[in-house]
Amino acid sequence: LCTHQGCAVKDVSDGTITCPCHNSxxxxxxxxxxxxxxxxxxxxxxxxxxxxxxxLA
Ligand code: FES
Structure with a gap:
């Protein structure tokens, strides 16, 4: 979960995890x-x- 406001992070691309809510x-x-x-x-x-x-393990 994103540490900004708790949205589920989604995309993992080129070593970066992106949160769809506010693009952290x-x-x-x-x-x-x-x-x-x-x-x-x-x-x-x-x-x-x-x-x-x-x-997830
Ligand atoms: S909740 Fe993820 S950027 Fe705001």
Whole structure:
């Protein structure tokens, strides 16, 4: 969930996670905010990668 106002972040592209609500962007590797109104990082989550799919562990 976005650290700005809690929307679900959606797109992951070129190492950037984007929030659709107000277009905050986050570094996919670290969770640090890189743009938009969010100032706090996304929390780390464990994932698994199966082919082209990413799932929460
Ligand atoms: S809730 Fe994500 S940018 Fe505002």
């Amino acid at each position: 962007t986050f570094d996919a590797a670290t969770g640090s905010p890189t743009g938009g109104p969010a100032t706090q990082p996304l929390p780390a989550r464990e994932i698994t990668v199966e082919g082209d799919s990413i799932r």
